[in-house]
Amino acid sequence: VTLVDLLDRLLAGGVVVHGHITLAAADIDLVDLDLGILLASHDKVAGG
Amino acid sequence: MSVLVYGISERGERPVGGPGLQQRPLRGVYADPLAAIVSDHDDAPPRTVETLWEYEQIVERIAHLHTMIPARFGGLLDDDEAVIDMLRTRREELLAALGHTRGAVELALRASWQQAPEPHSQTGTGYMRARLELRRQAREIAGELVPLDALARASRCELPARPQQPLRCAYLVDREAVRDFTASIAQLDQQLSGVELVCTGPWPPYSFADGVAE
Numbered sequence: 001v002t003l004v005d006l007l008d009r010l011l012a013g014g015v016v017v018h019g020h021i022t023l024a025a026a027d028i029d030l031v032d033l034d035l036g037i038l039l040a041s042h043d044k045v046a047g048g
Numbered sequence: 049m050s051v052l053v054y055g056i057s058e059r060g061e062r063p064v065g066g067p068g069l070q071q072r073p074l075r076g077v078y079a080d081p082l083a084a085i086v087s088d089h090d091d092a093p094p095r096t097v098e099t100l101w102e103y104e105q106i107v108e109r110i111a112h113l114h115t116m117i118p119a120r121f122g123g124l125l126d127d128d129e130a131v132i133d134m135l136r137t138r139r140e141e142l143l144a145a146l147g148h149t150r151g152a153v154e155l156a157l158r159a160s161w162q163q164a165p166e167p168h169s170q171t172g173t174g175y176m177r178a179r180l181e182l183r184r185q186a187r188e189i190a191g192e193l194v195p196l197d198a199l200a201r202a203s204r205c206e207l208p209a210r211p212q213q214p215l216r217c218a219y220l221v222d223r224e225a226v227r228d229f230t231a232s233i234a235q236l237d238q239q240l241s242g243v244e245l246v247c248t249g250p251w252p253p254y255s256f257a258d259g260v261a262e
Contacts, residue, residue, distance in 0.1 A: 009254035015257045
């Protein structure tokens with residue numbers, strides 16, 4: 001299972017129950033943005 | 049204290065339980081016939097890769113026991129009243145989604161170029177022409193995947209803006225048809241030249257949570 005598929009589903013799919021989630025309108029670019037942040041975070045964890 | 053929503057189900061005979069994120073116990077919040085599966089948290093869960101994987105594993109565990117449409121990660125509401133209000137307000141939409149996805153799982157399919165193209169050019173016009181050509185090729189690949197639609201309950205495909213990845217699709221497939229479906233993908237992967245098909249899943253039906261049949 002790849003990370004991009006996970007992000008596509010958890011951050012751009014699913015029922016939106018929270019009014020402040022903004023990913024629904026323009027999911028692709030924002031998911032990409034999240035991917036960068038998350039990968040950076042993950043690398044930091046892995047390296048630290 | 050806020051309430052994190054993992055998904056929407058119908059009130060059933062099986063009790064909701066077990067650990068959620070950060071080992072907070074899962075419980076149900078009910079507005080008949082719907083149930084939201086939740087856990088209580090002081091703060092929003094951190095948006096880290098580890099937390100996302102943990103969330104997905106919890107959702108899969110719940111989906112194994114209950115018919116459920118998953119919630120987007122981070123669905124935090126103020127209290128049970130807000131959850132009940134959401135269930136009541138969106139009752140028809142949520143019931144439609146549950147009916148549409150019952151007994152099915154989601155399979156993700158991504159196509160990637162075997163040799164990653166980079167539409168570089170000396171001029172802006174040349175760059176745009178190269179991008180358009182990649183787009184045309186991506187549409188051709190999408191056409192090759194049409195036979196998969198007949199094996200799925202619903203499908204959604206999009207051509208991402210990224211030139212490296214021409215196509216990504218989600219298929220809602222009956223549980224008992226997953227093996228045939230993945231065999232068909234493997235066959236298509238053999239037939240198509242220049243692209244590689246990667247299928248992941250089965251996932252809970254994240255991409256079909258709006259209940260709209262396609």
